Amino acid sequence: MAKAAIKAMDATRVHPLAGQSFGGPNVSIAPAPEAYRCSLRADARAVPSLSKALGIKLPRSAKQSITAADRSALWLGPDEWLIIDTHVDPLDDLSKVRVLHSAVDISHRNTALLVKGPRAADVINAGCPQDLSLAAFPVGACSRTILGKIEVVLLRTDVDAFRVEVWRSFSAYAFELLSTAASHN
Amino acid sequence: MLLIHCPHCNEERPELEFSHAGEAHIVRSTQLTELSDEEFAHFFFYRENRKGVTFERWRHTHGCARFFNAARDTVSDKFLITYKIGEPKPKLKISTNQNKKAAS
């Protein structure tokens, strides 16, 4: 077979929840648009250089995230950030950084659900034991946590909106749990 | 469900995010092969399993993913303190009293 045939192949990504969505009066649940994701690990010393390379100031304490344009950086642990970008691969920006760090591509490991609406927090609380009030979990707050029987990363993008990052094979469970909770709210 | 204070996240988080990871302050020798059979058995197999205040390891598995240490009273199931790995074992006055009470 000619190499030319390769070019013709469809290299668009297949979202594990393609075609799934839930719309209710108080909550809607939809797969997030595809994104680049990077698991970034580094000691505190490296943060300024990494922030500069990423063009975004890596948050330094628990539950904090920062979003600028298409890029978000979520604090997951004292030396761990999840970088999400819907247009540019953060790994490209990090490839030039000399300071000690680890950057691993997890674009395809995770997928995400967007949960929106006045009851969004209640619906997520069907399986998430954290306090999601605005006082305890304000807009921009993020956390790795539990949703029912799986692990997720939660990011509050707005008063009534959350991004639920989940490993792709758990996304069907996450979607079904959230939509079941939403339809029985 | 308990609330456990994670010394890295610096807040109390639901127990569901954590996993227990056995007794704390057991040091793995850098000269492991030099240990006698008995010393190795004490290092790897024997545990205090104390009634009362016990020092143990936990991991904020589904949170910041860090291991940390905790002092917990196994009678009241109350955490007395949690602290980072590498920090010294805290001296707790309460421990002796509580253990006495538990034993009586």
Add this chain to the structure above:
Amino acid sequence: MNAHAKVQPNRIAGHGRLTPANQTRFTFDGKTYGALVGDTVASALIANDVHLVGRSFKYHRPRGIVTAGPEEPNALLGIARDVTRHTPNIRATTQEVFDGLQATSQNRWPSLKYDIGEVNDVASPFLSAGFYYKTFMWPRKAWDKVYEPFIRNAAGLGHAPEHADPDHYAAQFAHCDVLVIGGGIAGLCAALKAAKAGARVIICDEQPQFGGAFHFDVDAQVNGRPGFEWAQETAAQLSEMDNVRVLGRTTAFGYYAQNFVGLVERVTEHVSAPAPGTPRERLWQVRAGQVLIATGAIERHMVFANNDRPGILLASAARTYLNHYGVAVGKNVGVYTANDSAYLAAFDLKRAGVQIPAIVDVREAIDPKLASQALELGIRVLTGHAVIAAGGKLRVSSMSVSKAGGGSEQVIPVDALIMSAGWTPSVHMFSQSRGKVKFDAETNRFLPGIYAQDCICIGACNGTDDLGQTVEEALKAGENAAKNTVARPKRAALNVKTIGGESWNGNMVGAAPGAEAGKVVKAFVDYQNDVTAKDIRLAVQEGFHSIEHVKRFTTNGMATDQGKLSNMHGLAIAAEALGKEIPEVGLTTFRAPYTPVTFGAIVNHSRANLFDPTRTTPIHDSEVALGAIFEDVGNWKRAWYYPRAGEDMHTAVNRECKTVRETVGMFDGSTLGKIEVVGPDAAKFMHLMYTNPFMKLGVGKLRYGIMCREDGYIYDDGVVGRIAEDRFHVTTTTGGAPRVLNHMEDYLQTEFPDLKVWLTSTSEQWAVIAVQGPKARDIIAPFVEGIDLSNEALPHMSMATGRICGVETRLMRMSFTGEAGYEINVPADHGRMVWDTLYATVNAAGGCAYGTEAMHVLRAEKGFIIVGQDTDGTVTPHDAGLGWAVGKKKEDFVGIRGLQRPDLVAKGRRQLVGLRSKDSRSVLDEGAQIVADAAQHDKMIGWVSSSYWSENAGSPIALALIEGGFDRMGETLFVPMPDRTIEVEVCRSVFVDEDGGRVHG
């Protein structure tokens, strides 16, 4: 609706809060009855003059409704909506009537009025406390055939539903500053005060309407409004506030550590046609800054002979039925009391036109105000008297009254009898919170003493009986709760002025006159478990001196009502028999749940697909399209085999195995665990974590690694690739992925924190497609860019990065089949495209997709182990024949010291070898035991860990762990089976391509 159903003889016009026009219907034991919307099954039955609703647990005595609330011990019914919705043991006093509700009595056969089990009542001298313990001990063989069936038939209330529950149950975690348990005046005042100060408040009450005691107490006024109306208005006001969640029909059932409280909300149990999508119940798991316990008090019954006859009930219940439901409990109602509050019930009934032949009060002196009120109403009051027995059987017909100290007896005909021995504060939640109660000798009650958690008891559950004091206490608690939990509490005025409120003066605990020690009467302490005053004395007599033991011997307080009525009486009788004070005998601890909780609420969303996550690989849909049959591997669905038309599993697997060795096969290995190890110390870390040497593994090379625990036993295995000097691609077993990462993180964070290395799970980043077989290279070559596939450039156990089918790949030349082949890692979202593309070529070349079963056979033909199948947590690398993978020159690795333990280096350990069946036909059972002597089946020397038919070998093959196995080559051993003994020969664990040349092809 037929006219008959409308007649409710005990419904009193102009009384109660239900609307006469809102008629509804239900059935009880098949008969249709009329009811009003808002009725409970109990109030509706009494309205229809039905008191007999069940048979008791042990003696099968006729039983009626005793209470008007969740403390009900007797009136447990089966409640059904339709065939699939039947719930046993529902308290008639809490179940609201809805149109079409079907109620059935329990524990009776063949009918409620004639029950054959009643013989137990007559035979009761033989059925005293401890009877079961003593009688059914001997002879042993009688147990299965006689005793157990008898007990099973006789015991147990109701019968379990036979159909799957068709309803959905929801769940929610909730957080608040202040949780208020109980929606009486105390709870409402506290909640409103805290909410106005800015606290996030949740208030729950188990009843459909808030108001607590105002359900029956119609004399009290709050802020110039009748108490009940004030309560409704206040609940409505709370509902309007953004920072308050008001939960009616919601029971706080469990109080756990750190103010974690479980609530169950009954969402549709009262609705005739629940709206689709509405859950039947909702479990709330609430974490509160502070909990305010406002759970009120429960009235106690009087303990006298035959106090269980239908028609005998608590005074407050009778008052609730009248004032809330507009139902009189009888036409001629006797009153027996040790407490003031029963008078108020009597007065209300009398004013409603009910005859009150007498109020019998064990006290010598009563409040003169009550006496004069009784006189005014024309009610005879017999102070210093006792009801020494009730007459009647299926319904109370009389009360026998005499002077409390004995004397002549007068029999007064009644058709109902109401009673009050006083009020027991509901300290259940407080006790569940691990708080310690203290005994108040003056009022004979246990009250909250030492607090263990951040909670406060207010109102009647705290022993505060006076209405005005209750309000004061509640407002203060609400204010303090807000102060303690809100950063900047708002100042908010809240005035609550009360007038009236009933007096709870007077009480008694223990047996009433006529049921004292020595009297052979059935004076019930615990209705639900049929425990009498006599039983408790017997327990003491038999040597049980602690209340915990008395309780277990008699089962007092151990029924589903948890002794809400009986605990205090039981305790008092035991104390009296022991000659001790009540606090010396002790109160048993209250445990969750406060009232029974359905499995539905506990399980909630976790049913069917949500019982456990089902994980599928990115290639799953293509496998479905190819007709794969799947097997569960942990939470994963893995393609097991791909049957073609007419093939069974055996033929499909044989074909797949042959095809891989003869042409080419494709396998979805995406479930493999993957960890990326990155950092300058990555090699050092790998060197420590695996038994193998890793320092010198070249970039672009693969190595099979074994991971041990510190004890030297195999923990996991997998192939490791070095992507760069500072980057490894580690694979783990499918099931081992999370624990291997945890194990690595544990060592990295706690033992080797100075190593500059980080770990990231990439299990799901990569889809893995194995292409294995002689044609593997030909298959993939046209699609690969940027990688030289020649044997020289990419030999067995090496890897390269490049592109395949136009997408990024980590291409690994490796084999778990023994054939030349590749494991192609591509980003998961592209997995299906790459699989479909390659499959078309594989198929055209005569190859096929193979599943996990063929994979297992192929690897067993080569003797490759599967951790967890051929190892059991006590197998060392040496035992598994993998000693070559343990670095001899290493100074340290996890397991190095464990492997030196005497037992692990001793002779005679079980070692992994191959087995051939001598008849060349018999496929051994996995797990089968192996013996050396065909005549001695009980001396096991090992077991079969893997066993298959190998089409490639043309014979059965097996792996087994056998004592001293490596030294037994060629020996004949035996596998005893139930029908025969199979002779086997020990061999090397390689059955195909013994010299291993094919992987290099």
